Amino acid sequence: MITNKKNIIYIDWPIPKVLAFSTTRLPLSNQATSKSPLHIRPNITNTVNTQSEFDYFNLGNHVGDCPKTVLRNRTSLLNYLPVNAKVQWLEQVHGSHVAEVIKHDKSPIVADAVITRSRNVALAIMTADCLPILLSNSEGSEIAAIHAGWRPLAANIILNTLSKMTAENKDIHAWLGPCIGKSNFEVGVEVRQVFCALSQKLSRFFITSTGDKYHADLSGLARHLLEMAGVVSITHHQECTFADKDKFYSYRREHKTGRMASIICLKK
Secondary structure: OEEEOOOEEEEOOOOOOEEEEEEOOOOOOOOOOOOOOOOOOOOOOOOOOOOHHHOOOOOOOOOOOOHHHHHHHHHHHHHHOOOOOEEEOEEOOOOOOEEEEOOOOOOOEEOOEEEEOOOOEEEEEEEOOOEEEEEEEOOOOOEEEEEEOHHHHHOOHHHHHHHHOOOOHHHEEEEEOOEOOOOOOEEEHHHHHHHHHHOHHHHHHEEEOOOOEEEEOHHHHHHHHHHHOOOOEEEEOOOEOOOOOOOOOOHHHHOOOOOEEEEEEEOO
16 A cells, blocks of 8 residues: 655555655655654654755755755655665666665665665665666565666666565565656657567557657556566556656656655665
8 A cells, every 4th residue: 555645655565574655846744753654753844945946855966956955855864764774875877787785885876776685774766757666575674676767677677686686576576656657758669669679568558659759658668577577566656757747856847857766675
C-alpha cells in the first residue's frame, strides 16, 4: 500500500525491515509524527525557495539552485531516516553502472543504480521525469535503487542490478515511482528501435504519435523487463510527473527544474 500525502509519498513496504519513501517538489512539513508509517522523528521545518523553477524542495545540487538551500533540504531528509543513517547520493549519468556500497561515501558515486546491505546507508535516486525503482529482498537484508530513464533501461540496468543482488529474482520486491506518463513522453523512432532490439515484445509500449514520433510507456517498459527477469512482486505508483506541475518537477515540461528523491533504507 502507498500512502500518498501531498508533500511526500510513504511506501508501506511489504518487508517490515525496509523503510522507503519518495519526495515531491513540495516542502516537508510537520506531518511527521509517531503515527507516521515511517515512525519518523518530528523535527522538520518547511523550506521555501525564492526561485520558482526550484520551489520548494529541490534535492539536486547540479541544476543551478542555491547550494545552501539544497543542503538544507537534503539535511531535513535525515529526520525521515533511522538514527545515524546517511543518504548515499549518486552522480547519475544515464548509464548502466551499478555500485555496491558498504559504507557511506560523502562524495556522490558515479552510477545509475546502487546496492547495499549496510543498515546505516540510505540509497537515493533523483528524478524529474525518469522512473525511480526501489528493490529489496524478502528478508529485508539487501536493498537497491535504480535510476530508470530510457537510456539506462535500454542498457539493461535492471538486469545489471539484479545480477549483483544475492537474492533470487523471484524473491525480490520492486516499487516503481512517479515518472512521466506515456501520454506526455514522446520519443523518436530510434528509441523504439533500441528497445525492440532487446525484445519485440517491448514494441507494445510504443504508440504512434505524429510523423516518426511515438508515445513511450516508461513504467510499462520497466515493469515488463522486471517480469522478464523473474521479479513477481511489483508495485507501481502511477502519477505522472509531467502532468502535475504543482506536485512534481518535470525536466521535459520545464527543462530548468529541481529534482525529487526516492529513498530506501534498511531499518535497525
